[in-house]
Amino acid sequence: MSTTRALPRISLPKGWPRRVKAAMLHVISLARYSLLSVRGWVADAARSGAKRRSARRKPRTPDPLTAQLGRLTEEIALLREEIRIKDSRVARIDPRRRPHYSGTERMAILELKSARGWSLTQAADRFFIEPATVTSWLQVVNGGGPDSLVQIQTPVNKFPDFVGHLVRRLKVLCPALGKAKIAQFLGRAGLHLAASSVRRMLRQEPTKPDKPAGCKDESNRQLTAKCPDRLHHVDMTVVPTSLGMWVSWLPFALPQVWPFCWWVVAVLDHFSRRCAGVEVFKKPPVSVQIRAFLGRIFGKVKPKYLVCDKGRQFWCTGFPSSRVRSTLYT
Numbered sequence: 239m240s241t242t243r244a245l246p247r248i249s250l251p252k253g254w255p256r257r258v259k260a261a262m263l264h265v266i267s268l269a270r271y272s273l274l275s276v277r278g279w280v281a282d283a284a285r286s287g288a289k290r291r292s293a294r295r296k297p298r299t300p301d302p303l304t305a306q307l308g309r310l311t312e313e314i315a316l317l318r319e320e321i322r323i324k325d326s327r328v329a330r331i332d333p334r335r336r337p338h339y340s341g342t343e344r345m346a347i348l349e350l351k352s353a354r355g356w357s358l359t360q361a362a363d364r365f366f367i368e369p370a371t372v373t374s375w376l377q378v379v380n381g382g383g384p385d386s387l388v389q390i391q392t393p394v395n396k397f398p399d400f401v402g403h404l405v406r407r408l409k410v411l412c413p414a415l416g417k418a419k420i421a422q423f424l425g426r427a428g429l430h431l432a433a434s435s436v437r438r439m440l441r442q443e444p445t446k447p448d449k450p451a452g453c454k455d456e457s458n459r460q461l462t463a464k465c466p467d468r469l470h471h472v473d474m475t476v477v478p479t480s481l482g483m484w485v486s487w488l489p490f491a492l493p494q495v496w497p498f499c500w501w502v503v504a505v506l507d508h509f510s511r512r513c514a515g516v517e518v519f520k521k522p523p524v525s526v527q528i529r530a531f532l533g534r535i536f537g538k539v540k541p542k543y544l545v546c547d548k549g550r551q552f553w554c555t556g557f558p559s560s561r562v563r564s565t566l567y568t
Contacts, residue, residue, distance in 0.1 A: 344375050347361065347372075402442055405440060406442075473504065476501060
C-alpha cells in the first residue's frame, strides 16, 4: 500500500492566461530588485570593512570584484538582448529601402571592425550591408572633401582636434586602456603626449555627429508666406468683461467663463495680415468646436500651412481633421 499523499492542488485565478504577460514583467522586476539588494549589501560590507565572527566558523566576506563581475555580465546580457531586438527590426526592412549610413557612421563601422578584428563578411553581417560595400569604404578611406563616403567628426586640418578625437575613440573602443597606457601606445606610434594631456582630452565634450540624410531639423523649421492663403495662424485668447478678471475675492476670481470673460478664436493670414475669421465662445472651446469653426472658414480656400500652439484643442488626434486639410506646425 502506497503511503504517498497527493499534493494539494492550487487553484488558479479565473482568466489567468490573460495575465501571463503582466506576470512575466512583474517577475523580472522582482528579480532585478533582489539583485540590487544583494549588490547594495555587498557594497556596504566592502565599504565598512566589517567582519563578523562566529564560534564555529568565519563567514565568507563578500568580494566586491565578484559583485562587479556579476553586474557587468548582466549588463552585457541586457545590451545583447537590446541589440537583438533592434537588429530584428532592421532586418525586416527591404534592403533597398534601408536608410544609408552617414560619413561619420561609416568611419565608426570601420573603427569597430579594426577593434573587433572582423573580416569583411562579419562586419557586413553585423550592420546589414554587403561585403562589397565595406570594401568600397576601405578604398576611399583616404579620400577627403565634404562629399567623401567616409568622414570623421573633426576636420583633418585641425590637428589638435584630430588628436582629441583619436584619444576618445581609443577609450571608447578599448576601455581597458587608461590615460597612461594611451599615452604610451601613441608614443610608440610617434605621437608623444603626456598622461595629463590625455586626461584633458578625455574630459572634453566630443563633437556632435551629423544627422542622417533625410532627417529634418525640427527646431529650425521656418515657414514663409509667399502668397495669400498659404500660411494661416490660429490662436485663442481671453477677453475680460467689465464684471470679471478684476475681482480679487473668491469664487469670482477663479472661473474664466461668461459673464466674467469671453473666449475669442481668430485666424490670421500671414501674407496679407487679413483676419480670416473670428469666433466668440462663452467658455473654453473644445477641439470639436475649433474644427467646426475652421471648417466654415476653409470651406472654399484651404491654406497649405496652419500654425498653432500645443493647446489641448489643437494637440489631439482629431486635429487637423478631414475638413481642415492643412499641415499642422507647432
